[in-house]
Amino acid sequence: MTDRTLVKQLAAQTDGPVTVAGWVETVRDQKKVQFVILRDESGAVQLVNPATRELAEDAPAEGAGSAAALALTEAISGLSHGSFVRVTGDLKHDERVKLGGLEVKIGSLEIVTEAPAEPPIAADSSLDKRLDWRYLDLRQPKHNLIFRIQTTLEHAWRTWWVDNGFIEIHTPKLMSSPSESRAELFQLDYFDLGTAYLAQSPQHFKQMAQAAGFGKIFEISPVFRADPSFTSRHATEFISVDAEMSWIDSHDDVMVMQEHLLAAGFEAVVEKHGDEIREQFGIELTVPALPFPRIPLAEAREIVQARGYEIPRTDGDLDPEGERQIAAHVKETYGHDFVFVTDYPTGIRPFYHMVDPETGLTKSYDLIYNGTEITTGAQREHRISVLEEQAKAKGLELEGLAHYLDFFRYGIPPHGGFGMGLARVLMLMLGEASIREVTFLFRGPTRLAP
Amino acid sequence: MTDRTLVKQLAAQTDGPVTVAGWVETVRDQKKVQFVILRDESGAVQLVNPATRELAEDAPAEGAGSAAALALTEAISGLSHGSFVRVTGDLKHDERVKLGGLEVKIGSLEIVTEAPAEPPIAADSSLDKRLDWRYLDLRQPKHNLIFRIQTTLEHAWRTWWVDNGFIEIHTPKLMSSPSESRAELFQLDYFDLGTAYLAQSPQHFKQMAQAAGFGKIFEISPVFRADPSFTSRHATEFISVDAEMSWIDSHDDVMVMQEHLLAAGFEAVVEKHGDEIREQFGIELTVPALPFPRIPLAEAREIVQARGYEIPRTDGDLDPEGERQIAAHVKETYGHDFVFVTDYPTGIRPFYHMVDPETGLTKSYDLIYNGTEITTGAQREHRISVLEEQAKAKGLELEGLAHYLDFFRYGIPPHGGFGMGLARVLMLMLGEASIREVTFLFRGPTRLAP
Known part of the structure; x- marks a missing residue:
């Protein structure tokens, strides 16, 4: 050296x-x-x-x-x-x-x-131009810091999981059937087997690990969505932070796990980079208090309405402005940057979320951080007959789900977990305007290079 | 819970x-x-x-x-x-x-x-049948142990990197041009941009991080090879363990980093799982001594020949039996399970390996563990004019490499790194016959499910 x-x-x-x-x-x-x-x-x-x-x-x-x-x-x-x-x-x-x-x-x-006399970009070049020259853009100390923060955050998360008995798995990204829905799928020719699909999430396989008796697992890995949208929080390839665990009683057990995990990550980031974050981003990062506030969706919608915002969506969900409103309410009321919105109706949740027989609502949640959704979590339906009914009720053909449904036929414990977008967490933590700023190399409908 | x-x-x-x-x-x-x-x-x-x-x-x-x-x-x-x-x-x-x-x-x-009365597989079912029912196969304590060892190994590696100032990056798996060669490529339609390729390695982007001034980086992530082979050590999707660092003097700096990394990983595994490994696999795992033996390829070939094995390959490389022979020699001579074979001729190395002007050989190495190659590492050529010449000498068209070559035009420090197959390390550590046994869900030319 x-x-x-x-x-x-x-x-x-x-x-x-x-x-x-x-x-x-x-x-x-x-x-x-x-x-x-x-x-x-x-x-x-x-x-x-x-x-x-x-x-x-x-x-x-x-x-x-x-x-x-x-x-x-x-x-x-x-x-x-x-x-x-x-x-x-x-x-x-x-x-x-x-x-x-x-x-x-x-x-x-x-x-x-030796570099050429004239650099092709400056610190104030447009985002798109900076991404064309990302390797020069990343030389800015502020941008370098983002990835040192990412390193610290992920390492703290993995350390927390390892200390708590979770097994790290690597699920395949090449699949014989879609992992989430038939929409937004990348597909490719796969030898004599026909079409392979790129995983939209590790959902199937992290549940498979429960049938395998792994107990508690985690994975941080790329997932792929052929999503034509151009918002500040969508990408065609992004890093998904996933965990799943057995023997839960409800989605609340998943929330408890996730809030402890997040607190451990923030603690490490504040300790190692707090001063630099203040200097570079003008943000006084703090460790979120436990537990995070929890608000059922129906109540959240009432709060948002009482604040004077009419949610235009008719499906019962919050829209982005609704998320910002409930976050503002939580910030004003509890001084907290995070809020779990819980108990979503089945119509806006995938078929594999468990339904609470008392309320008819799913045992699921979204986690909102600084006004934007970063996670969906849930207890999963582990009873094969109920699961098949729920899939049929959504109009899904069981044939296409055969490999997935098989996981449930030979014994599986109650379980649940969450998926979280790494770039969204970093974007919201650092007050950045787009996940493009906190992704090493962003991929979107019009961006595949460098 | x-x-x-x-x-x-x-x-x-x-x-x-x-x-x-x-x-x-x-x-x-x-x-x-x-x-x-x-x-x-x-x-x-x-x-x-x-x-x-x-x-x-x-x-x-x-x-x-x-x-x-x-x-x-x-x-x-x-x-x-x-x-x-x-x-x-x-x-x-x-x-x-x-x-x-x-x-x-x-x-x-x-x-x-409740599971059905008859389980579809037994512990002694064929490997292929067991992989059909992988979620049941993984319930065997021996198989569960493999993934707990994997967890410990990866966590020890990442901890070593983090402690030594490496930044964790996530490079995109969707690319506009091939990352290694035009062979063994998976490709897919990508919006209006035409064809996207799945990354065969993070090679381009971990070098890009050097131009970005990241200094030292690591990544553990899936890579994809449309490789039609059916050997015990090939897969179409596998986890690649990668590191790259700036300001090296030669490939020896990369070897020093890798041997320390491996020793840290083995130390953690021996400490946490040594007893279970003895019990389940009948193996007395030990921490490899530092430094690992280093043998130039030319000398390795002479040693193999002196042992009575004629290497059939005419390109100057070792073949699998040659690798086993040199490993046997090292085990007999130095009592070591690892050996770095160094200084490969340019004909059997990619264009981006740096050439030593004194010897005309590349500043590169393979790492052989228990007789099988697990790593290729090298100092990279960072001088754009030399790099372009080397690409042309290999018959490559510079146009297809444009995005990659651009990384070198605006300043980049000397650098090098390695890529290592996670499953191969686990297979050889535990004396398993195939990477299929140590992969959560194997992917090969005829296997895409479950």
């Missing part, structure tokens, strides 16, 4: 020789002195060089006025933004330097790969 | 009332006493019931001879294997009980879901 010091480690170093490596963020080429801001994955540092603009008379072998100093000055003058360089020099702590109170006096500079 | 005790927790419980839940593994229905082996995700326990075969004269309200006791006895006699049940009873520690030195005297038994 290049024997380099990460920029964030410089503060703890004593003055003296040091090597740093990264890309050129800016060059200030003044007559008498040159400044380079060098950035690496951990931060930015100021490099400084006293300029030699011409050879001194009787030019010395080294130092100011020497041929070497002139060459270095000219190299720095010619540096293009984005070029990767390796610099050896002298670290000096100096309170007067605004950027971190230290600078590196350049001894030698090696240009590792 | 059902207030149940996991079977593995019973040993630490004092005698008295207890609830357990799981599935019926066996029933021994003797005249005077009935035994049920109940299994859950954590283990198996013996349940016992003194049989009441007929009502006693003046049948008591409860206890032996009562109507309730007769009903319970008949329910147990009728239990089918695989049914899920919930049992409340009395825990009693008793050294004479072979299974764990304890048993539960059944108080009440609830059949949660």
